[in-house]
Amino acid sequence: MKFAMAVDVKKLIEYGQLKFLKELLVEQEPATVLEMIKELPSEEILIVFRLLPKDTAAIVFTELETDEQLKLLSLFKEEKAKEIIENMDPDDRVELFDEMPANVVKKLLDYLSPEERKQTLTLLNFPEDSAGRIMTPYYLDVKANMTVERALEHIKKVGNTKETIYTLFAIDEDRKLSGVLELKDLIFSDSNTLIKELMNEDPIYVTVFQDREEVYQIMRDYDLLALPVTDSEKRLVGIVTIDDIVDVIEDEATEDIQKMAAVGVTESSYLHTSIWKLVKSRVFWLITLLVLESAVGFIIDGYSEVLQKITILAAFIPTINAMGGNTGGQISAIMIRSMAIGDVESSDMKKIFYKEMIIGIILGSILTVIMALRAFVSTQNIMIILSLSASLLIVILTSNLLGAFLPFFAKKIKIDPAVISGPLISTLMDLISMSVYFSVSTILLKNYL
Template sequence: MKVRLQIDIKKFIENKDFRTLKMLLADQEPAEILEMIEELPPDEKIVVFRLLPKDKAAIVFSELEADDQRALIELFKEEKLREIFLSMDPDDRAELLEEMPANVVNQLLSYLTPEERALTLSLLNYPENSAGRLTTPKCLELYENMTVKEALEKIRKEGKDKETVQVMPVIDRTRKLVGIVELQDLIFADPENLVSQVMNPEPVFVYATDDQEQVAQIMRKYDLFVVPVVDSEQRLIGIITIDDIVDVIDEEATEDIQKMSSVITIEESYFHTSLPKLVGKRLPWLVILLLLGTVSQGIIASFEELLAALPVIAAFMPAMIDSGGNIGSQISALIIRGMALGEIKPKDWWKVMVREFVVSTIIAFILAVVLFLRSMIATPSLNVSFAVAAALVVVTIYSNLLGASLPFIGKLIHVDPAIMAGPLLTTLVDISGIAVYFYTVKWILKM
């Protein structure tokens, strides 16, 4: 097993011991090098890139944050910049160009051959966050009428420069996807057999316009590490590999967490996001939620007579609001996660509502018993304790059903369900939960 070294790159640069540093970096994985140079200033990062082989430099560069990439492009000598850019995979090139200003894009595109330029621009023409943007055309394609022997010869000849040869798409002469074949099946097959006899004739594939999150779900569902990408006529464009999908899963999870916290999506990492941008991404929702929160003031004011007659019920407001917000947040998180994994479909809304009504009713009565016993300590009145406990039952069931329904409403109006969770749900439950609490207590006590 290879031993991972902790290299003090900064010390080697200060001592100008570039030969030793180059030798040590040669044995490190790109991910480890990325971690080592993360805190280095651009002028020291550039030294590291000059010592790396071009293929490894391209991988490390493609994983840097966009602002680091821009800073290094300004410092690279043109020859080194050209070398790194040409060594990048087409999908990584497209992602880089998307983040760069127009003058840099024109400079980088000038390094490509007409064929490579057309390929890169075609990837950029696909919708953002689509399968087409993740596609690499560096796949080894086999024809259905090839013999196994011819296929293996092609693999030996061309496979080294391809993304993978473990799984290969099979096409006809019009480039239409007709199957998929694994290398091990070819190795153990009769050399005179046709590829069409060895391949799986019903391959799982995605369209270039499919959303990247949908691609991740398909690869997870079928346990794939390669999936072919086709156009509207099912002609092969390329493949998506599992390493790209891992990045997508990470991005989508980060985006959902941000939306559930009512933060407008931030693509950069925390320390690479400027302070004005952090404020701008968080402030809009906070202002909206603040204004919504003030509605509860008017609701409380409308029950002044009830509060004056029974001041003790005000003491249970925090418990009521917290319980409603907690149970609503719990179920909304479960529903959103189920939707993200494809386990819950929009058509399942009524099943979820029935199921959650039963679940919330059981939970509500258990919580009500606990609150009833607790309220007997605060007030000797059985009527008040019963009214508060009954109100908790109503608030709990109502909040749970609201939390379960909001993600479905989000889907219906084409809004990310994650937005419906977190602070937005809590604020809505706070506003409506207070009203439900007071109306329930007032009705039971007939005041």
């Protein structure tokens, strides 16, 4: 592999060393090939694809960015395009089609056999983030009344065309899921033993319409390498494998990070996303935050008389603002992550309230002492120091509680909790912090006004 990575594919193509390049490519894993061609222009990538074994070519093509895939498809001869599309896994093929214009998808569907076309269209008809969209129909099933001997013969006959052979799915005469067992169960059992005697008769499964995040949580909780997917009548229609879930985790994590940064979700990687698309993904949120932050100015302006009489209060506006946003941002990030992994539910809100109330008081008390010491450097007026300290304590406590409960509120009104984190919650906390700060200051310092 190290040798392969060191080879300059571009020079081999320029010097016409295609036979040597082909021999080299045959020995490489798809991930290595992908690394070897990532800096090449499309015309030279096209040459590499002509030299790759068809199975490897399909896998490498799957891992390319959508814009690269579209460009290559326009350059491929029809026979090569057909070969790659045919050799892709159904779930990968659906993911590709999902990103492409309808006219291109229609043309690519014509490359498939009637059976593969039917499979692909079936998967495309499931909701975008459902188990049905990411499952593969290439699973290994056995009949519950089969003997171990017959089952092993069946595996030898069809196993090389399936996604995995390590987990087997037992079905009845109506193709309904009856149980699950491992290949090792067959290997270490008597040849005359029936499958139904070995299988787990209460298997974990999901239906085609369940959300892919639920699929991930189930596979994580039960340490599964493959999870059966059934229709509404418990007929086995596909499986989700661990490699599919790794892609789901990456996609969901990327999406959450983008939302928490108040950026619209983009499907492509940064370098493969156009400038205009990146601008569009950010400008709406920046305008929204600008409008909300402008409201902070109105609050400050409303207390201009207070600031004119007690000017030192202005020096602590950035500190109060920052601590409110930081506190709310911290707890919202913790809560959103806990919600995503199923660690907390709406039913836990009472426990969360008491816990975060105590945490807010402790954090606020610690920070209040530091604030008092900092304020003492600027003024020795006890009432001003008390005003600043009381404001900070209330802001910390309020921010902590709001940051904890806003994700639950967002989920209840069908908004992704990640949306209210990051810049958005910081801006909301700015509004609240300034309102609290000047309200407390006005009450405690009324004798100075």
